[in-house]
Amino acid sequence: MKNEKLQFKIQNFKKIKEELPRIQKNIPLAKYTTFRIGGPAKYFFEAKTKEDLIEAIRFAQSKGLPFFVLGGGSNLLVDDKGFNGLVIKMKNERCKVQNKNSKFKIIIAEAGVILSDLVELSLKNNLTGLEWAAGIPGATLGGTIHNNAGAFKISIADIVKTVEVFDTADSKIRNLDVKKCNFGYKQTIFKQQKNLIILSCIIQLKKSTKEAVKEQINYVLNYREKNHPMNFFSAGCIFENPLKIRAAELIQKCGLKGKKIGDAQISEKHANFIVNLGSASSKDVLELINLAKEKVKDKFGIELKKEIQVINT
Ligand SMILES: Cc1cc2nc3c(=O)[nH]c(=O)nc-3n(C[C@H](O)[C@H](O)[C@H](O)COP(=O)(O)OP(=O)(O)OC[C@H]3O[C@@H](n4cnc5c(N)ncnc54)[C@H](O)[C@@H]3O)c2cc1C
Numbered sequence: 001m002k003n004e005k006l007q008f009k010i011q012n013f014k015k016i017k018e019e020l021p022r023i024q025k026n027i028p029l030a031k032y033t034t035f036r037i038g039g040p041a042k043y044f045f046e047a048k049t050k051e052d053l054i055e056a057i058r059f060a061q062s063k064g065l066p067f068f069v070l071g072g073g074s075n076l077l078v079d080d081k082g083f084n085g086l087v088i089k090m091k092n093e094r095c096k097v098q099n100k101n102s103k104f105k106i107i108i109a110e111a112g113v114i115l116s117d118l119v120e121l122s123l124k125n126n127l128t129g130l131e132w133a134a135g136i137p138g139a140t141l142g143g144t145i146h147n148n149a150g151a152f153k154i155s156i157a158d159i160v161k162t163v164e165v166f167d168t169a170d171s172k173i174r175n176l177d178v179k180k181c182n183f184g185y186k187q188t189i190f191k192q193q194k195n196l197i198i199l200s201c202i203i204q205l206k207k208s209t210k211e212a213v214k215e216q217i218n219y220v221l222n223y224r225e226k227n228h229p230m231n232f233f234s235a236g237c238i239f240e241n242p243l244k245i246r247a248a249e250l251i252q253k254c255g256l257k258g259k260k261i262g263d264a265q266i267s268e269k270h271a272n273f274i275v276n277l278g279s280a281s282s283k284d285v286l287e288l289i290n291l292a293k294e295k296v297k298d299k300f301g302i303e304l305k306k307e308i309q310v311i312n313t
Pocket of ligand 1: 147149235
């Protein structure tokens, strides 16, 4: 009986592979996240082009499979049980620089481009506007736009001009002007409308000098090294900052710096980071998140809102 079941599963997967040849099965997701936490994806597919991405989405839709678009996994907590659907890993990584006028250049980049590679490219071309992103590990441009990530009072919204999206609701590709992206603090149309998948974008950077860009990048890298737990696995800041106060300060004032559950710890360096000391589970991290929320609510009456996204289907 067991053998028959296994045989059926193998046959079934063979059929699936005929429809989406590069699809993989039971792929552990931990190594695709900067937290190094998370169980397997039932199905996994690397989209190297926008055509790949659209094909994978159509495949999932035709099978009624839930799907999840994965960037660099640098703002995610994946459940220990994994994801019972198709994870589409963005690997479309083409980009090119073009002259716009005497002051600006534009970069046309696909969603899977790694943010730190873009920082390098901007330095190579003496362009300013992306230095804040130096030192963020693994993140892709798509995930960065989805989250409107930023630092030092600048965010990706400040340099994005247009975003090309695939709308899973009507299977159409369209271009969104920056005004249509509803960018706000950690807010975007992409968080509100899950049907919009980012394919590529145009960003505009100002011409500067190599020395000035390099100096700013070094400042950002030194700041992160000094203030963030860069030697540990993490997913960046766990909570959004409430109005006029930093979440880290609230958590620290609750005496939670260094608090451990299992192998997860509220960072001793920065209380809005939770670090994986080696073999933390998603359960360990979630318990710490709930503890921090509870203590901050009790002490200050403030409801902390998660910045990271928890993946559990
Ligand atoms: C050490 C460290 C430092 C960090 N510092 C900062 C910081 O200074 N500022 C900051 O804002 N963040 C920071 N982060 C958080 C994180 O890097 C950003 O939020 C990042 O931009 C997320 O990009 P990603 O590609 O990793 O997205 P993922 O974590 O893979 O995904 C995030 C969300 O984006 C969605 N997504 C990904 N690609 C697409 C796409 N093509 N189309 C539609 N949706 C998509 C995913 O489905 C998911 O919902 C830090 C993280 C770490 C680990």
